[in-house]
């Protein structure tokens with residue numbers, strides 16, 4: 001199915017990324033049309049990378065393609081999530097001042113709006129009147145969920161979960177599609193009874209793999225991380241009942257297969273560079289109870305990346321590559337706390353050297369980063385990276401040992417979740 005995903009400028013715009021991912025995983029072609037304000041919350045490259053299609057906000061961006069009508073005319077379904085108060089006001093008034101509103105006027109397929117805003121804005125008579133007008137015209141406006149909003153307040157106005165939006169929207173086009181694509185894995189009562197579901201209802205974000213920093217269009221600076229430990233963490237959390245988003249940076253091919261064929265679904269956001277990983281983790285982390293940074297993130301990136309491949313000139317040595325420092329994503333997450341009560345966990349892949357042991361370096365990192373837990377593991381000489389087993393020492397933020405785990409990466413993952421579960425409110 002050809003789906004247009006409109007995204008307007010609300011705090012819940014990050015959830016559109018998860019909805020996009022979900023729809024793409026179900027095999028739909030999705031073109032994202034954000035408003036200018038939406039791009040203040042989520043960058044166009046995220047939508048472009050995940051949809052595989054260009055992103056524009058303006059009617060003048062591709063004039064020969066007559067996008068302002070063509071997109072709407074050829075769509076099977078339009079979903080706007082989140083739909084802001086402003087977007088609904090413009091749609092109700094029939095305004096056509098950007099690509100999304102012109103598309104809404106041109107579309108003749110089912111149109112679904114998923115509003116999200118503070119309760120006061122949702123309850124305002126102007127918004128109520130706009131919603132009523134849109135519904136009268138046949139637009140399907142999903143009721144917002146009740147719950148925690150931006151800041152400390154709660155009430156109606158929350159964007160429903162991406163799974164619910166997809167289910168409700170797809171059912172308007174063809175109810176059979178929902179049955180085929182959104183079936184949950186069936187559990188036998190016996191299996192459920194023996195399971196540990198201590199993370200049920202928790203949202204967790206796990207980053208896995210290793211980032212790549214482009215030197216030019218064909219070369220990059222990378223690292224040896226396969227993503228195996230991060231994927232084991234994501235799968236262990238999902239098995240314990242959590243709703244998991246895996247931010248996957250260049251996983252080894254067999255590890256990718258493992259994610260896609262695992263028994264419990266995780267939302268997967270693929271990223272390549274540290275900048276992309278940072279954006280994806282922060283987007284998904286805004287609502288997460290736990291963020292685990294298991295990915296090996298590059299500390300440095302080339303200062304400049306030319307558009308063309310750097311040529312080898314015979315007789316001339318290589319030009320030096322100047323590096324600049326990347327943001328420290330773990331320290332940022334630990335110090336900012338995207339959500340109150342959020343538990344932030346980091347990994348320290350260390351080698352011992354003349355200045356200290358693996359644990360000394362891990363302790364220093366624990367104190368420096370400000371995370372709640374740091375899992376320290378020795379890497380190099382066949383240990384840690386790419387292997388099936390691992391051995392970690394779990395430190396708290398002060399650098400004190402709170403646990404030891406060794407065995408398969410899944411066993412290590414479960415030991416780490418045991419330590420995390422103790423910190424959850």
Ligand SMILES: Cc1cc2nc3c(=O)[nH]c(=O)nc-3n(C[C@H](O)[C@H](O)[C@H](O)COP(=O)(O)O)c2cc1C
Pocket residue numbers: 007008009010011012035036037038083084085086087088116117118121
């Ligand atoms: C941090 C922040 C969060 C916002 N969240 C929402 C929101 O959840 N819902 C909403 O209707 N407007 C929200 N707004 C206001 C919209 O961004 C603003 O009305 C904007 O003009 C919407 O433009 P658009 O409808 O073209 O996307 C928010 C603004 C800011 C700065």
